[in-house]
Amino acid sequence: MDAQTLKKLREWFKKNAAELPWRPADLDAPRDPYAVWISETMLQQTQVSTVRDYFIRWMKRFPNIETLAKASEEEVFRYWQGLGYYSRARNILKTAKQLVSDCHDPCKGSRNDKRGERKAALPSTRKELEALPGIGAYTAGAILSLAYHQREAILDGNLVRIFSRLYALDFLPTESRDAAEIYWNYAREVVDSPKAYMHNEALMELGRTVCKVKNPDCINCPLRSSCCAALENRTTEFPPSKKHIQKDWHGTVLVIESADHKILAVHGGQKFFKNQFTLPHFESPRNATAGLPAQAEHYIDADKVQSVENIGKFRHSITVHKMECYVLYIRLNGKAPAPTSSEIMWVKRGQAQDFFASSFCLKALSFLEKT
Numbered sequence: 146m147d148a149q150t151l152k153k154l155r156e157w158f159k160k161n162a163a164e165l166p167w168r169p170a171d172l173d174a175p176r177d178p179y180a181v182w183i184s185e186t187m188l189q190q191t192q193v194s195t196v197r198d199y200f201i202r203w204m205k206r207f208p209n210i211e212t213l214a215k216a217s218e219e220e221v222f223r224y225w226q227g228l229g230y231y232s233r234a235r236n237i238l239k240t241a242k243q244l245v246s247d248c249h250d251p252c253k254g255s256r257n258d259k260r261g262e263r264k265a266a267l268p269s270t271r272k273e274l275e276a277l278p279g280i281g282a283y284t285a286g287a288i289l290s291l292a293y294h295q296r297e298a299i300l301d302g303n304l305v306r307i308f309s310r311l312y313a314l315d316f317l318p319t320e321s322r323d324a325a326e327i328y329w330n331y332a333r334e335v336v337d338s339p340k341a342y343m344h345n346e347a348l349m350e351l352g353r354t355v356c357k358v359k360n361p362d363c364i365n366c367p368l369r370s371s372c373c374a375a376l377e378n379r380t381t382e383f384p385p386s387k388k389h390i391q392k393d394w395h396g397t398v399l400v401i402e403s404a405d406h407k408i409l410a411v412h413g414g415q416k417f418f419k420n421q422f423t424l425p426h427f428e429s430p431r432n433a434t435a436g437l438p439a440q441a442e443h444y445i446d447a448d449k450v451q452s453v454e455n456i457g458k459f460r461h462s463i464t465v466h467k468m469e470c471y472v473l474y475i476r477l478n479g480k481a482p483a484p485t486s487s488e489i490m491w492v493k494r495g496q497a498q499d500f501f502a503s504s505f506c507l508k509a510l511s512f513l514e515k516t
């Protein structure tokens with residue numbers, strides 16, 4: 146998401162942020178980590194309108210970790226009754242007890258209050274948070290972002306829906322590790338800027354109130370001008386339903402090598418790797434491309450091509466796509482030209498294996514070893 150879109154998102158949020166008991170009036174103020182933890186845990190699988198009263202009652206009875214840690218399980222369950230998923234309440238109590246016990250261990254984390262007394266506190270690193278009972282990637286991200294104002298990505302159902310529509314992603318993050326990584330990359334992009342905490346919260350609110358599951362209110366959405374699904378009038382297609390069928394994809398991967406043994410890497414504009422450098426690739430007919438494909442001329446001058454050779458074929462799965470790819474090796478008769486944009490890079494052949502992280506590229510490069 147570019148800076149302009151993020152600015153629109155922040156402006157929208159400042160005007161439209163609902164008053165919630167766990168949200169201070171000053172949207173820039175860091176939150177109480179304990180309140181973020183409790184509210185975000187209650188909000189898992191439960192509507193905001195239901196959680197509101199539960200949260201108020203809870204915070205009156207258990208205003209901090211110490212008070213909570215002294216409570217019995219029966220009492221905690223009474224305050225949770227009606228929210229369901231009681232394992233969440235049990236884990237909250239377990240974590241509170243653990244934090245209080247850690248507080249008295251001089252080797253472990255705690256905070257001093259105004260009088261200098263040690264106080265139980267939620268840790269401020271993802272690793273420590275995720276080691277606590279019941280705190281997963283999402284809750285840890287919310288605590289780090291909203292309470293500690295760290296540039297931490299979060300990904301919940303609201304953000305998944307928004308990203309799927311915004312970038313026309315026809316797969317879900319639950320489908321594979323690659324699929325999850327694509328969603329997390331978009332989530333990280335959102336927090337790669339000042340006010341990251343506000344972007345996360347604004348997207349959650351947008352998903353809840355505007356980019357809803359049914360009938361998204363695109364007319365009033367601050368992301369409309371950059372939303373693929375809205376611009377193409379296809380909001381009902383995203384996110385796809387869980388029962389998604391595998392799709393066949395036939396394509397060509399280009400391994401372009403200069404005379405001084407550098408391989409071309411490209412960034413952006415690629416179907417499967419939008420946020421990283423990759424080998425150029427494009428959809429092509431089922432049989433191998435003959436000669437220099439027009440897509441290659443996007444990156445290199447046809448006059449500088451010494452040879453074009455089909456060096457192999459491999460299969461690969463990414464998200465819902467079952468891919469069959471031809472590898473076209475293009476040798477240039479001159480040195481690697483100076484890149485004309487930041488989207489292009491020439492990588493020394495000897496370093497290519499380390500540079501290209503995806504197994505998709507590594508499979509294509511393996512044929513190069515045999516040439």
Ligand code: SF4
Nearest residue numbers: 356363366369372375
């Ligand atoms: S424009 Fe519509 S579909 Fe796109 S993010 Fe906004 S509400 Fe969702």
